[in-house]
Amino acid sequence: MFGSKKKLEDLMEQLRPDLTREALGVGPEFPGVAPNPVLSSAARRRNAELRTGELAIGRLVDWREVSSDGGVRVVLMLDVDTVGGVSFRGIADESLTVTELVRLAPGQLFPVRHRPAVRDHYVAVARDVGAEQTQALVAEIARRATA
16 A cells, blocks of 8 residues: 555655654664554554563653644653563553653653563553552562562
């Protein structure tokens, strides 16, 4: 429908250079940010898998607003630490309210879910995790890091 994948990637790089792999701080294996994840079956499948993924903690590095038609869609760049001791740069494609958007601050901690078997840099904010469970997760990751 849109031509080759390479042409689409080149067009996206021209339109949004802030969303390139280099600007996001991820490697060449990162599949990229979907222009509209609702229209992408791969993005819908990925998001469904992430909802049941393993918990980890992400520290906010930066964010980019992708669109604001109806809601605010942002790409969050997070430094992620897992319970298993793995650290990586994670990317979360999230829809936020204006209130959530104005509260974003570098260094802010988020509980996130990831897919350890895939390793594609995608994570999702775990909105179902409460403050107590988040603190317990932070403590567990810190304990394993010092062990």
